[in-house]
Amino acid sequence: xxxxxxxxxxxxxxxxxLNGILGDExxxxxxxxxxxxxxxxxxxxxxxxxxxxxxxxxxxxxxxLDEIKKLYPLLPVIIISGHGNIETAVKATRMxxxxxxxxxxxxxxxxxxxxxxxxxxxxxxxxxxLRNKSERAMIGESAAVNxxxxxxxxxxxxxxxxLITGENGTGKELAAKMIHxxxxxxxxxxxxxxxxAIPEELIESELFGHEKGAxxxxxxxxxxxxxxxxxxxxxxxxxxxxxxxxxxxILRIIQEQIFERVGGQRxxxxxxxxxxxxNKDLQKEIELGTFRQxxxxxxxxxxxxxxxxxERLEDLExxxxxxxAEIAGESALGKKRIDPRIYAILKSYAWPGNIRELRxxxxxxxxxxxxxxxxxxxxxxxFRNLVKDQIGDTSWLQCQSLEEARSCFERHFLEKKLEENGxxxxxxxxxxxxxxxxxxxxxxxxxxxxxxxG
Numbered sequence: 001x002x003x004x005x006x007x008x009x010x011x012x013x014x015x016x017x018l019n020g021i022l023g024d025e026x027x028x029x030x031x032x033x034x035x036x037x038x039x040x041x042x043x044x045x046x047x048x049x050x051x052x053x054x055x056x057x058x059x060x061x062x063x064x065l066d067e068i069k070k071l072y073p074l075l076p077v078i079i080i081s082g083h084g085n086i087e088t089a090v091k092a093t094r095m096x097x098x099x100x101x102x103x104x105x106x107x108x109x110x111x112x113x114x115x116x117x118x119x120x121x122x123x124x125x126x127x128x129x130l131r132n133k134s135e136r137a138m139i140g141e142s143a144a145v146n147x148x149x150x151x152x153x154x155x156x157x158x159x160x161x162x163l164i165t166g167e168n169g170t171g172k173e174l175a176a177k178m179i180h181x182x183x184x185x186x187x188x189x190x191x192x193x194x195x196x197a198i199p200e201e202l203i204e205s206e207l208f209g210h211e212k213g214a215x216x217x218x219x220x221x222x223x224x225x226x227x228x229x230x231x232x233x234x235x236x237x238x239x240x241x242x243x244x245x246x247x248x249x250i251l252r253i254i255q256e257q258i259f260e261r262v263g264g265q266r267x268x269x270x271x272x273x274x275x276x277x278x279n280k281d282l283q284k285e286i287e288l289g290t291f292r293q294x295x296x297x298x299x300x301x302x303x304x305x306x307x308x309x310x311e312r313l314e315d316l317e318x319x320x321x322x323x324x325a326e327i328a329g330e331s332a333l334g335k336k337r338i339d340p341r342i343y344a345i346l347k348s349y350a351w352p353g354n355i356r357e358l359r360x361x362x363x364x365x366x367x368x369x370x371x372x373x374x375x376x377x378x379x380x381x382x383f384r385n386l387v388k389d390q391i392g393d394t395s396w397l398q399c400q401s402l403e404e405a406r407s408c409f410e411r412h413f414l415e416k417k418l419e420e421n422g423x424x425x426x427x428x429x430x431x432x433x434x435x436x437x438x439x440x441x442x443x444x445x446x447x448x449x450x451x452x453x454g
């Protein structure tokens with residue numbers, strides 16, 4: 001969907017010029033030649049961004065800015081003026097303007113400012129949604145989750161660098177966002193960088209930005225992630241995949257809070273809190289020479305470990321119920337009840353993909369189960385095979401009574417041990433701590449016999 005930009009200016013030439021340029025850049029452009037018309041258009045159909053002149057007949061730009069911020073607090077407004085001064089720019093910024101650009105307008109600066117403003121607005125909206133559900137985001141009542149929450153609450157109000165470790169799918173990104181939302185920086189954005197997903201030749205430009213002409217394809221100046229995170233938090237995900245060269249630059253920024261854009265000579269100061277995450281053992285990476293020890297010590301001021309699902313299986317039922325309700329609310333599937341017998345089977349699986357794998361699995365069950373109750377019979381065959389590979393026969397988990405489950409389990413256990421010992425009853429009895437005659441009686445009672453024997 002195209003981003004809608006409302007241009008407000010009483011100069012027809014400015015309206016026509018910006019309309020053509022922004023239209024060519026793929027924006028949907030709406031025009032207003034006075035403050036009254038601008039407010040009327042905004043009330044009927046709110047734009048994604050406003051370019052606003054200050055000096056206009058009737059309602060001036062500052063009054064329009066004040067009214068717009070009351071109507072739509074998150075709407076980014078860029079002031080454009082030919083009569084600007086420092087006092088006016090400061091006042092506009094305090095009233096909520098995203099940027100202040102003097103006429104004659106630099107098209108390059110206008111386009112960069114619009115791009116940054118829309119991105120900033122998107123991040124602010126994302127943060128607002130996260131803030132509304134922050135207390136419900138980390139599902140669980142286990143000791144492991146309570147410890148994690150305690151660490152997050154203690155770390156969040158400080159400016160200390162945090163290193164989050166844990167396996168894939170455990171919720172490291174969620175932990176980072178919770179740290180930001182509970183911090184004093186939560187009115188500014190949290191900017192995420194996936195260090196593993198950005199090509200080596202582009203990561204410096206992505207982090208630090210670049211000047212126009214810095215390299216082939218750099219047609220305009222661009223802010224980097226550090227610029228965008230100024231005053232907020234920068235989340236460096238999968239930092240263990242960052243090259244040694246980039247690690248050195250990150251180390252300098254953490255120490256000095258100063259950097260240069262690619263192709264630039266001017267030092268830029270920022271106030272950024274670093275939260276990093278990795279699924280790698282950075283101590284081993286240091287031994288291998290792929291991660292800098294000095295950077296590790298800088299990042300590991302507050303270490304936070306996000307436990308895998310297998311270490312918090314007591315939370316599994318809460319997670320399943322939460323995901324089932326969430327998926328039902330997001331789709332037209334309707335609510336479905338989870339048969340309690342399923343939980344024993346789910347807890348017997350190791351969940352190598354952790355919370356992410358569990359949610360995907362519940363979504364699959366919600367979609368593929370035709371009835372309103374999801375029972376053990378609805379578990380996919382490939383999942384049953386995975387469970388059997390890990391713990392063997394699981395038929396005992398579906399038994400209706402303890403006695404039935406005990407008999408089923410004993411039969412499987414004894415058959416397995418007899419097979420391991422070549423069906424030698426004496427050896428098997430000695431290894432499992434039973435009298436030989438007792439084992440014989442068990443075998444007879446459970447109907448256990450070597451395959452092929454009469």
